[in-house]
Amino acid sequence: xKSGQQVTLRxxxxxxxxxxxxxxxxPQTEGMVVLDALRAAQATQAPDMGIxxxxxxxxxxxxxxxxxxxxxxTCMTRLAELHxxxxxxxxxxxxxxxxxxLVTDVSWNYEKAKEIPPFAPRPKDPDGKRRMxxxxxxxxxxxxxxxxxxxCQNVCHVIRDHPENKPAFAGPxxxxxLAALEMHPWDTADRVDLIKxxxxxxxxxxxxxxxxxxxxxxxxxxxxxxxLKERVVDRHYDPVLWLxxxxxxxAT
Amino acid sequence: MATHPTHEYDVIVIGAGGAGLRAxxxxxxxxxxxxxxxxxxxxxxxxxxxxxxxxxxxxxxxPEDNWKVHFRDTMRGGKLINNWRMVELxxxxxxxxxxxxxEWGAVFDRTKDGLISQRDFGGHRYARLAHVGDRTGLxxxxxxxxKLIYLGVDVFMEYTITRLLTDAGRIAGAFxxxxxxxxxxxxxxxxxxxxxxxFGKTWKYTSMSWESTGDGIALALExxxxxIDMEMVQFHPTGMVWPPGARGILVTEGVRGDGGxxxxxxxxxxxxxxxxxxxxxxxxxxxxxxxxWHEDKKxxxxxxxxxxxEVTRAIYAEVKAGRGSPHGxxxxxxxxxxxxxxIQKRLPSMYxxxxxLAGVDITKDPMEVYPTCHYSMGGIRVDAETEAATVPGxxxxxxxxxxxxxxxxxxxxxxTDIVVFGRRAGAGAAQYAKGLASIPSxxxxxxxxxxxxxxxxxxxxxxxxxxxxxxxxxxxxxxxVGIYRDAAGLRAGLAKIEALxxxxxxxxxxxxxxxxxxxxxxxxxxxxxxxxxAVTRSAIERTxxxxxxxxxxxxxxxxxxxxxxxxxRRREGALAIERVPIPPMxxxxxQLLEEKG
Numbered sequence: 046x047k048s049g050q051q052v053t054l055r056x057x058x059x060x061x062x063x064x065x066x067x068x069x070x071x072p073q074t075e076g077m078v079v080l081d082a083l084r085a086a087q088a089t090q091a092p093d094m095g096i097x098x099x100x101x102x103x104x105x106x107x108x109x110x111x112x113x114x115x116x117x118x119t120c121m122t123r124l125a126e127l128h129x130x131x132x133x134x135x136x137x138x139x140x141x142x143x144x145x146x147l148v149t150d151v152s153w154n155y156e157k158a159k160e161i162p163p164f165a166p167r168p169k170d171p172d173g174k175r176r177m178x179x180x181x182x183x184x185x186x187x188x189x190x191x192x193x194x195x196x197c198q199n200v201c202h203v204i205r206d207h208p209e210n211k212p213a214f215a216g217p218x219x220x221x222x223l224a225a226l227e228m229h230p231w232d233t234a235d236r237v238d239l240i241k242x243x244x245x246x247x248x249x250x251x252x253x254x255x256x257x258x259x260x261x262x263x264x265x266x267x268x269x270x271x272x273l274k275e276r277v278v279d280r281h282y283d284p285v286l287w288l289x290x291x292x293x294x295x296a297t
Numbered sequence: 298m299a300t301h302p303t304h305e306y307d308v309i310v311i312g313a314g315g316a317g318l319r320a321x322x323x324x325x326x327x328x329x330x331x332x333x334x335x336x337x338x339x340x341x342x343x344x345x346x347x348x349x350x351x352x353x354x355x356x357x358x359x360p361e362d363n364w365k366v367h368f369r370d371t372m373r374g375g376k377l378i379n380n381w382r383m384v385e386l387x388x389x390x391x392x393x394x395x396x397x398x399x400e401w402g403a404v405f406d407r408t409k410d411g412l413i414s415q416r417d418f419g420g421h422r423y424a425r426l427a428h429v430g431d432r433t434g435l436x437x438x439x440x441x442x443x444k445l446i447y448l449g450v451d452v453f454m455e456y457t458i459t460r461l462l463t464d465a466g467r468i469a470g471a472f473x474x475x476x477x478x479x480x481x482x483x484x485x486x487x488x489x490x491x492x493x494x495x496f497g498k499t500w501k502y503t504s505m506s507w508e509s510t511g512d513g514i515a516l517a518l519e520x521x522x523x524x525i526d527m528e529m530v531q532f533h534p535t536g537m538v539w540p541p542g543a544r545g546i547l548v549t550e551g552v553r554g555d556g557g558x559x560x561x562x563x564x565x566x567x568x569x570x571x572x573x574x575x576x577x578x579x580x581x582x583x584x585x586x587x588x589x590w591h592e593d594k595k596x597x598x599x600x601x602x603x604x605x606x607e608v609t610r611a612i613y614a615e616v617k618a619g620r621g622s623p624h625g626x627x628x629x630x631x632x633x634x635x636x637x638x639x640i641q642k643r644l645p646s647m648y649x650x651x652x653x654l655a656g657v658d659i660t661k662d663p664m665e666v667y668p669t670c671h672y673s674m675g676g677i678r679v680d681a682e683t684e685a686a687t688v689p690g691x692x693x694x695x696x697x698x699x700x701x702x703x704x705x706x707x708x709x710x711x712x713t714d715i716v717v718f719g720r721r722a723g724a725g726a727a728q729y730a731k732g733l734a735s736i737p738s739x740x741x742x743x744x745x746x747x748x749x750x751x752x753x754x755x756x757x758x759x760x761x762x763x764x765x766x767x768x769x770x771x772x773x774x775x776x777x778v779g780i781y782r783d784a785a786g787l788r789a790g791l792a793k794i795e796a797l798x799x800x801x802x803x804x805x806x807x808x809x810x811x812x813x814x815x816x817x818x819x820x821x822x823x824x825x826x827x828x829x830x831a832v833t834r835s836a837i838e839r840t841x842x843x844x845x846x847x848x849x850x851x852x853x854x855x856x857x858x859x860x861x862x863x864x865x866r867r868r869e870g871a872l873a874i875e876r877v878p879i880p881p882m883x884x885x886x887x888q889l890l891e892e893k894g
Contacts, residue, residue, distance in 0.1 A: 060811060076540020076654065088764035092815025093808025097338075100506040102546050102650065104435065105341040121653050144477050145812040155339065155446075155454075163447050164402035175399060176411030182404050186429065189404055189436060193340055229402065 052082055052124055053132040056094065060145045067091075068132060073124060079135065080108050080119040083147075095146035103260060106194030110147050111136045116196045116258045138199040140208075151195055157215050160243060164226055165234040177230040188225035188269060190261040193218065197255035197265060203248040215244035217255035217265045224269035227276065241277045246270065299748065301481040304451075306332045307730040309471060310490040310723070311458050312513070314342035315434070315712065316695025317492030318441035319719025320726070324490070325448045327727035332484065333445070334453045334473070336508050340442045343494050343506045344715065347434025348549035348646060350416055350426025351716075352709030353391035357412040359423035359594060364388040365889050366422050371710060372890055373575075374420040374604045375674070375703020376844040377859060378526065381882045382681035383701045387710075387717050394716040395427050403440040405429055417554040418708040420604040422579075423594060426709040431549050431646045437712055456482060458512070459820055460747040461489060461520040461691070462739030468520070468690030469737035472747040476817065479810025481748055485739060487730035488690045490722050491517060491677060495696040496828040497530075498821075500670035501775040504536055504547035510821040511828035513697035517677045518827055518872075522686040524865040525699035527828075528836035529674035531706055531845045532780045534559075534608035536669025538626035543654040545669040548629060548647060550708040552664075553601045555643050556591055557631035559612070560663070561620035567627070568600035571611035576603055606705040606844050609668040613780050616667065626667035632660055668780055672711065674702040674845055675835070678864060683725030684718055690729060690737070694722035700862075704844020754819045760805030763818035770797050770825055778833050783850040787837045794829045801826060830872060831865045838863055838874045 052073040055066045069086035080098055087094045098108040103121040110119050113129045116138065127133060141149035169175050197217035203210050215223070223240055226232055240246050253266045263269070280286070289295070306329075310321040313335035324331040335342065354367040367388040372379055399405065399413065405427045406414040417424045429436040445452075455476040462470035462483075470485045496511025497503035514524065535548040553559070561567045572580045580600050581587035587599035601608065612627050622628055631640055637660035641648055644659070651657040651664060676699035677686050684692045695715045702710065754760070770793075777790025801822050806815040841855035842848050861876040882890075 074541050077542050078654070081542040087814060088762070088768075092762060092764065092806060092818070093813040095812035096814060098507060099337050099341050100343070100346050102346060102506075103653065104432070104646070105337075105345045105506065107337065107341050123654070145809075148477075148812050150477070151338065152454075155452075158443070159446050163443065166400060166402075174412065175396075177404075177407060178411045179407040182407065185404050186406075189429070189439065190432065191439075192345070192435065193439075226402075229404070 052077070054082055054086055055132045055134045056083065056086070056147070057136040058094065058146050059143065061143060066134070077124050078120055079112055079122045079124060079133065082124060082133070083119060083135065095144065095148040097148045104192060106192035109138055109194045109196050109199065111138065116199050118194060118196075118260050121260060138195070140199045140201070140205045141195075153211060154193070154195055154198060154216075154218065157219050158222070160215070161219060161223060161226070162234050162236055162239070164229065164232055166231040167233050175231070181230045184268060185225050185228050187263055188221045190263055191218065191221050192261060194260060196258045196260065200254040200258050202252065202254065210245070210248060213243070213245045214248050217270065219244060220246065220249070220273055221263060221265055221269045224273055227273065237276050237280050240273050241281060246273055246277060249274075301483050301744070301748070303483040303485060304332060305485045306330045307486065308332075308488045308490065308723070308726045309334060309484050309486045310492055311471065311516075312342070312492035312494060312695070312697070313339055313452070314344040314492065314494050314695060315437050315441060315715035316719035316722070317342070317490070318438065318445055319716050320490045320492055320694055320723035321450050322441065322445050322448060323720045323723030324727045325450045327724060329727035329730050332451045332453060334456050334458060334484070336455065336457050338454050339452055340438055342438065343509055344434045344438040346504070346506060346547065347437070347712050348431040348547065349418055349551040349554065350428030350433045350709045351395055351437065351712035352418070352421060352425045352707065353395040353427060353713055354388065354425060355392050355395065355413060355415060355427065357408055358415040362423040362425060364391070367391065367425065368886070369889050369892060370421050371707060372703070374707040375705055376854070377703065378843070378862060378879060379703030380681055380700035381886055383718075385886060386681060386721075387701060387714065390717045391713045394713065394720065398437060398440050398716065401440050401444045403436050405436070416551060417591070417602065418550055419553065419602040419608065420707040421709065426554075428551070430642070431551050431644050433712060437716070457817065457820060458516065459751060460743070461516050462743050462747075463520055463688070464737035464739060466521070466689065467737045468688065470739035472744055474751060476812055479813065479816070481751070483739070483744055487733050487736065488692065488726040490726050491686075491691065491693040491697050492695050492719065492722070493697050495673040496825070497670040497673070499770065499774050499825045499828045499832070500779070501771040502536065502545035503670035504533060504545055505670065510824045511673075512824045513677065513693065514831060515824040515827035517686060517688075517691065517693070518831070518867045520688050520691060521867070522688045522691055523678040524831055525675055525678040525862050526704070526835070527675040527831040527865050528839050528863065529704050529845045530670065530832060531605060531672035531674060532609045532668040533671030534605055534612055534668050535629055535666035536671075537655065538622070538665040538667045539624040539655060546650065546654070547669065547671065548664060548666050549644070550605070552629055552631050552644060552647060555631065556634045557629055558599070558601050558634065559608070560628045560630055561615050562622060563620060566601075567615050567620070568603070568608065568611055571607065571614065572600050572603065573607055576607065604705055604707060606847075609780060610847060612666075612668055622665045624665050626665040628663040629666045630663040632662055672696065672706055674704065674706055675699045675832070682721065683728075684722035685725055685729070692722045692726045694718040704846065751820070754804050754806045754816060757803055757805040760803040761800060763804045763806065763815060763822050766797055766801055766804060767818060767822055767825065770794070770822070770829060773797070774829055778829070778836060781847045781849050782836055783848060784837065787833055791830070791833045791837070794826060794833060798826050834872055834874055835863050835865055
């Protein structure tokens with residue numbers, strides 16, 4: 046596609062009761078992203094088209110949608126980079142209930158967040174300062190890049206195709222959050238049982254779909270989920286520790 | 298009369314960026330029943346876009362640094378019309394507020410000794426900005442968000458407040474709608490904190506997010522509160538220029554703090570030719586000295602790191618003189634000055650942003666940049682200690698409040714502003730609510746009137762689209778109330794604003810109430826028009842060039858105008874501007890300003 050041309054969007058319009066795709070054609074400008082095109086259609090043809098967006102710079106994670114079937118941030122997806130022929134199809138995230146058009150109800154994520162015990166730092170150093178070293182926080186900082194766009198939650202097949210799993214599963218976003226807390230050098234809370242039980246990490250069979258869609262390139266599976274799984278295994282499935290608990294009656 | 302779902306609180310906080318979150322945390326900590334109301338989802342506010350860092354004289358990198366130097370830098374950066382008491386509190390409390398964020402889980406970049414690292418920014422004598430790469434705002438908002446969610450604060454996401462309700466001149470509540478259903482909502486409250494952020498969306502090219510429509514300005518004016526120095530709008534020197542859809546997106550000052558330089562089309566570091574007298578003694582006059590400064594602060598600061606207003610005027614002048622880049626900006630070059638590895642580590646978001654949006658690799662090629670509307674120094678007039686506005690029960694913090702930054706804000710001072718004064722506003726509101734002898738109650742008539750106002754666009758016939766009017770307003774502000782202003786242009790701008798106000802009263806929307814952006818835009822338009830009028834009238838009144846306010850017809854600073862703030866208020870339906878003298882500064886603070894540096 047070149048500048049000066051038109052672009053046709055097929056946008057899902059509807060609400061909880063149902064809906065379907067409608068087409069809008071707008072002029073395509075150089076460097077245009079999908080969100081620009083959606084907003085052009087909204088301003089000129091469909092003022093009531095529900096779109097959620099905010100920063101338009103890839104930093105707030107509001108404008109997630111499925112563009113030609115790929116879950117992306119619409120503000121960072123240039124039309125010129127779409128490979129598929131024909132109209133650009135834009136649909137709401139599938140994993141969350143539709144409110145209207147491209148806007149979904151993502152409140153489940155905010156409820157999950159509250160179930161995770163908060164950061165609990167150890168006391169300060171004797172001189173009243175707090176220290177941690179860059180090499181010890183590089184990994185935690187990777188996790189803290191998360192913009193909560195919920196694209197990882199959207200593609201996770203544990204909940205995408207099985208909404209009944211939602212109560213017992215935290216999803217990749219919150220495994221990243223849990224990993225950030227667990228690997229923080231000062232944190233003292235113990236979340237390993239929660240990771241196993243309430244967060245349901247066992248559901249994840251490391252297909253890496255979450256890692257593939259992360260716009261911040263966080264290596265969710267390798268750096269967050271697998272190390273958390275290892276902590277669960279160490280605690281609950283290590284035969285030596287199991288025997289120790291059996292004999293002593295003590296937790297480990 | 299229709300009854301609407303009604304909620305009762307001691308304190309409501311409107312806006313959930315850093316200032317609103319910090320205010321709500323403090324209000325709840327002081328035992329007030331607190332609600333946090335925000336237009337977007339929690340954690341998405343404009344704070345996420347802050348890049349470079351949070352300024353605080355921690356002294357981790359330069360032990361010579363302390364609150365007195367930070368006070369001096371901030372006052373001089375603000376061209377001395379700042380509320381000096383706010384600046385004093387700010388500089389003194391900044392380190393505690395940053396360390397508190399760390400206590401709550403923020404993970405700032407570290408020094409070799411394991412302490413919080415600090416980076417260089419314009420106008421700061423020492424490397425002072427606590428940072429996380431170039432995504433500091435995200436770190437701060439996420440830290441505050443995950444502090445707040447355990448505190449029992451009720452969060453109303455995607456709710457928009459359209460009116461503050463009063464009882465005998467005191468705050469009594471707020472009226473608004475929820476986006477998902479379109480249903481009206483009433484909040485009864487003893488106190489309200491406005492933390493709605495800035496208003497850059499009133500201009501065409503801005504680094505600000507969708508939400509920055511200045512709702513707090515419209516709400517405060519209507520409730521009878523004073524605004525201060527509304528003409529002081531910051532055009533950040535470096536916004537993206539190309540491609541068109543990305544125009545205005547911020548390029549962090551951290552690029553220059555980390556060694557990047559500005560060049561014109563001839564490759565010259567033109568900032569050396571634009572050093573004003575006010576800063577000459579503290580600015581390097583050769584490239585060699587400027588480059589040495591990054592390693593040794595005994596040298597003077599590079600001119601690329603002058604305060605933002607100075608750099609913006611210089612870029613404007615270069616482009617106007619025909620020495621600009623292909624797309625009408627100038628070049629920002631870090632590729633030739635730092636290694637690719639250093640750039641990717643220090644500026645990951647910038648690398649990503651240019652690669653994704655413009656196809657430019659900033660480790661290999663220079664960026665094209667031009668000033669973009671970035672920050673509102675002016676805002677609601679507040680008491681320095683409590684952030685109380687001039688209407689009892691109303692408080693304001695963060696970008697929507699005025700006074701701290703004077704005529705120009707230094708980079709890094711905004712992130713600290715939101716935590717220092719967010720906390721103070723939350724405390725102020727909670728204490729006020731506790732001390733009330735009788736509980737105010739909003740009148741049914743006012744609620745009905747607020748509902749009627751929001752119903753009107755559905756009933757309008759023959760009106761125009763709110764999106765068209767918004768675009769016209771943005772064009773008018775960009776043209777007439779931009780980087781440089783003059784009397785004729787400002788008058789022309791005001792005439793356009795008045796005409797748009799008349800058309801806005803007849804604006805029309807269709808469709809359902811549920812998540813209807815056209816309808817929401819009608820309300821944003823009301824806010825933006827209030828902002829536009831207040832800024833333009835105040836800009837007409839300040840007949841000088843100072844900080845963010847540059848006049849071609851008055852190119853110099855005027856010593857008399859340096860002694861006043863311009864206060865804007867609505868009386869009998871019209872905006873009035875008053876010159877209010879700045880209170881005299883105590884001798885010990887005055888002395889800090891005079892120290893050489």
